Amino acid sequence: MEYSAMLEKIKSQYDSKIPFSIYSLPDSDTITCYFQIKNEIMEGNCFLEQDMLFAPFDSEKPLYCIPANKAEVVSIPFPKNSITQQEVSIDEKEEDLIKHLKLVKAARDAIKNKKANKIVVSRKKDIVIQPLDFSILLNRLFNLFSNTYRYLWYHPDTGLWCGATPETLVKTEGLSFTTMALAGTQKVNSKRPPDWTSKEITEQQYVTDAITTSLQRVTSVVKISKTYTQLAGSLAHLRTDISGVLKNGKATLATISNALHPTPAVCGTPTKFAKSFIAFNEGYDREFYTGFTGPINPGSGDSQLFVNLRCLKIEETTATLYVGGGITIDSEPEKEWEETKNKMQTMLQVLQPFL
Numbered sequence: 001m002e003y004s005a006m007l008e009k010i011k012s013q014y015d016s017k018i019p020f021s022i023y024s025l026p027d028s029d030t031i032t033c034y035f036q037i038k039n040e041i042m043e044g045n046c047f048l049e050q051d052m053l054f055a056p057f058d059s060e061k062p063l064y065c066i067p068a069n070k071a072e073v074v075s076i077p078f079p080k081n082s083i084t085q086q087e088v089s090i091d092e093k094e095e096d097l098i099k100h101l102k103l104v105k106a107a108r109d110a111i112k113n114k115k116a117n118k119i120v121v122s123r124k125k126d127i128v129i130q131p132l133d134f135s136i137l138l139n140r141l142f143n144l145f146s147n148t149y150r151y152l153w154y155h156p157d158t159g160l161w162c163g164a165t166p167e168t169l170v171k172t173e174g175l176s177f178t179t180m181a182l183a184g185t186q187k188v189n190s191k192r193p194p195d196w197t198s199k200e201i202t203e204q205q206y207v208t209d210a211i212t213t214s215l216q217r218v219t220s221v222v223k224i225s226k227t228y229t230q231l232a233g234s235l236a237h238l239r240t241d242i243s244g245v246l247k248n249g250k251a252t253l254a255t256i257s258n259a260l261h262p263t264p265a266v267c268g269t270p271t272k273f274a275k276s277f278i279a280f281n282e283g284y285d286r287e288f289y290t291g292f293t294g295p296i297n298p299g300s301g302d303s304q305l306f307v308n309l310r311c312l313k314i315e316e317t318t319a320t321l322y323v324g325g326g327i328t329i330d331s332e333p334e335k336e337w338e339e340t341k342n343k344m345q346t347m348l349q350v351l352q353p354f355l
């Protein structure tokens with residue numbers, strides 16, 4: 001399939017409300033498209049066959065998939081273009097600032113009261129956009145942030161989502177797996193490497209510890225790398241790689257993703273408290289933000305799932321952007337607000353021609 005035919009196909013699937021998904025793996029020049037053939041709703045048991053998966057933050061809610069055997073699956077190179085980035089400024093409402101500062105303070109108070117060590121709090125931001133043009137959107141999505149997992153997903157039940165996430169939930173190859181603990185955020189400064197503070201180091205260590213503990217149930221041989229800096233757009237994060245072998249016969253992709261999700265990178269620790277704090281205090285439904293998505297193939301064992309961060313949802317002429325950050329005892333509310341603004345830049349860069 002030619003790239004221009006693919007663009008036509010996306011438009012016709014979208015106009016006829018038939019599910020499709022397009023993705024490019026980190027550092028790849030190829031996009032893979034899943035165009036569902038018939039307009040059936042595929043939700044529920046999505047971990048059994050080769051498919052594209054789209055799972056919400058709340059594991060009680062349905063996850064969606066486009067099975068390969070019900071879709072036209074094509075992989076093609078995407079046209080490369082260099083795009084210059086300029087910071088995009090948008091109006092933020094005073095009430096949103098006040099609400100977020102209050103949320104961060106409430107999370108910090110719960111931590112001070114020893115209810116949790118870390119809680120990830122987030123917000124969403126609605127932005128009015130020009131009518132969508134898939135050609136422009138995909139050109140920016142796939143050419144910017146090439147070291148991230150970039151995707152576009154559409155399903156009539158979930159709506160249209162896209163994202164460029166730096167975070168792997170889990171990658172499996174046969175019985176081997178790798179995952180990562182990603183946390184701590186600084187704006188990249190071209191003059192000097194990030195100087196990580198003890199707040200960020202502690203916040204990221206919580207993630208490594210929690211992931212290693214939850215994996216003990218379903219894996220054997222866990223290897224933990226040194227912690228290093230990962231760049232994602234104009235941001236830097238702290239990252240530790242965790243790899244190992246799945247317990248033969250016991251661990252499936254479903255068990256390992258259930259063991260991992262939601263990690264303290266997007267929820268907090270302890271998970272139960274952080275989850276209920278988020279449900280009671282965030283004041284909105286995260287839907288698929290901080291859920292997970294990616295191409296899976298349980299038969300061959302080669303699957304890649306990514307945490308749905310730096311993402312947005314488009315409904316007609318409104319784009320909703322989702323951003324959050326990890327709160328610990330040392331968090332400063334104003335800095336956390338700035339961090340959400342910095343994280344928003346990723347999707348604002350993609351949307352720039354539509355603003």
Ligand SMILES: C=C(O[C@@H]1C=C(C(=O)O)C=C[C@H]1O)C(=O)O
Binds near residue numbers: 265309324
């Ligand atoms: C929650 C987000 O990102 C997560 C939180 C981070 C942090 O608190 O520093 C860093 C990377 C991600 O694990 C987001 O991008 O919305």
